[in-house]
Amino acid sequence: MTRAAVVGAGTMGNGIAHVFAQHGWEVSLVDSAPAALEKATATIRSNLDRQVKKGAIPPGAPAEVLGRVTTGTSLESAAGAELVIEAASEDPAVKFSLFEQLDRIAAPGAILATNTSSISITEIAARTARPDRVIGMHFMNPVPVMQLVEVIRGHATSDATTSEVMDTARALGKVPVEVHDYPGFVSNRVLMPMINEAIFCVMEGVATPEAIDTVMKLGMAHPMGPLALADFIGLDVCLAILDVLQRGLGDDKYRACPLLRRMVAAGALGKKAGRGFYDYPSP
Numbered sequence: 412m413t414r415a416a417v418v419g420a421g422t423m424g425n426g427i428a429h430v431f432a433q434h435g436w437e438v439s440l441v442d443s444a445p446a447a448l449e450k451a452t453a454t455i456r457s458n459l460d461r462q463v464k465k466g467a468i469p470p471g472a473p474a475e476v477l478g479r480v481t482t483g484t485s486l487e488s489a490a491g492a493e494l495v496i497e498a499a500s501e502d503p504a505v506k507f508s509l510f511e512q513l514d515r516i517a518a519p520g521a522i523l524a525t526n527t528s529s530i531s532i533t534e535i536a537a538r539t540a541r542p543d544r545v546i547g548m549h550f551m552n553p554v555p556v557m558q559l560v561e562v563i564r565g566h567a568t569s570d571a572t573t574s575e576v577m578d579t580a581r582a583l584g585k586v587p588v589e590v591h592d593y594p595g596f597v598s599n600r601v602l603m604p605m606i607n608e609a610i611f612c613v614m615e616g617v618a619t620p621e622a623i624d625t626v627m628k629l630g631m632a633h634p635m636g637p638l639a640l641a642d643f644i645g646l647d648v649c650l651a652i653l654d655v656l657q658r659g660l661g662d663d664k665y666r667a668c669p670l671l672r673r674m675v676a677a678g679a680l681g682k683k684a685g686r687g688f689y690d691y692p693s694p
Contacts, residue, residue, distance in 0.1 A: 412579065416441060416489035416517075417496050418509060420482070423526050424498035425451035426554025429458060432479040433468070433555075434583050439481050439488040448482040455480065458555055490516050494579065496548055498526040501651050506530060507538045514539035522572055524548040528648070529599050529655040532565035532592045542567035546576050549596060550585075552644070560585045565592050594659030599652050602640075606649055607668050609637040613688070614670035620688040638688040642681035650675050 413436055417428045420442035428440045428451070442448050459473035481488070486509075489495050495517055499505050506525060513523055523545045525535055536545035547563030560580040564573055573589065580587035590597050609623050618626075624636020641649050650672060656665035674680075674687065681687035 412493040412575070413437060414492050415439070415494045415496065416492035417498060418442075418486065418489065418513070419498035419500075419526075420444075420447040420451035421498065421500075422552060423550060423554060425454050426458075426552065427496055427498055427526065427550055428480055429455045429476070429555050430550075430583050430585075432476045433459075433472075435479070437479050437481075439483060439492060441483055441486060441488045443484055445484060448484070452477070452480070452482065458553075462555070486512050486516055489513060490518070492517060492521055494522045494524065494576075496524045496526055501528060501530065501648055503530050503534070506535055510535050510538045510545070514541060520544070522546065522575060524576065526550055529595050529652040531594070531659070532563050532568065536565045536567055543569040544572050546572055547592070547596070548576060548580070549598065551598075558584075558586045559598075560587045561596050561598055562587045562589050563592055563596055564589065595652060595656045600656065603649060603652050603656060604665060606637045606641045607653055607665075607671065610641070610668040610671050613638070614668055642687035642689055642691075644681070645683055646671060646680045646687055647675050 415431045415436045416439040417424050418441045420440055428438045432438045440448065440451060456473060456477060459476055462468045463470055463473060495513055497506060497509055499509055506527060510523060517523060523539060525547055526549055527547060528549055532545065532547045536542035539545055542565060545565055546568050549561035549563060551557035551559050562573065562576050562580065577587045595603060612618055612623050613620055620638045624638050627633045627636045650667050653665055653667040678684055679686050682691045685691050685693060
């Protein structure tokens, strides 16, 4: 496979497009908002320039990589892709609609992958006529830097599809880990309760956000504290994942902290909003 389409040009989508193009793939980056596509292209260019400064890629590489990325606002741009990766917002209705459309548009043998961090692959695949060719490819943020890709099998995902996607992830320089389709998969089923408990500690006055993060960094060797990480992920995204975990597993241990709900309602969504558990300067 050498032709990919990435649907959604946000933080994850532009990172995924970057990595595929850097490894020789022709990439169609699709988003309904032209401004998002312009921002994505600028971000990819900036990240490539950073790689040049670090000596990770040669000076001429950015132009070559960007030359392999084409942008468009229509899903029809995905028609020629052998692998389509959906990286739209973490909303079941949005993903179900996109996969219904992509199933009609993409070539019959194309693999349809989703970068969802918590939504059922099986439910997404059921919206298509090719559930054996639907799979999860959950990249980590920032995509050009982080090595892990969770490869999630839905109920009907075939061995051949799984093998192709695992091989593709390795060819991108990533480390794929195969997991099965349960709410939150592995990464967020383990991570989100930790973040949620840290938020409860803030709400209950156990310690300040800075103190909690310092305990986890210096005491548990985490590179980033859970509250800083929550700000980085987006508090609205954390809340959405916790709700998926609670609904899907039926266990109140995944109940989102009331403080998290209050902060999301107030628009304190973390780094992207300029404020969360910490304040962030405007870009």
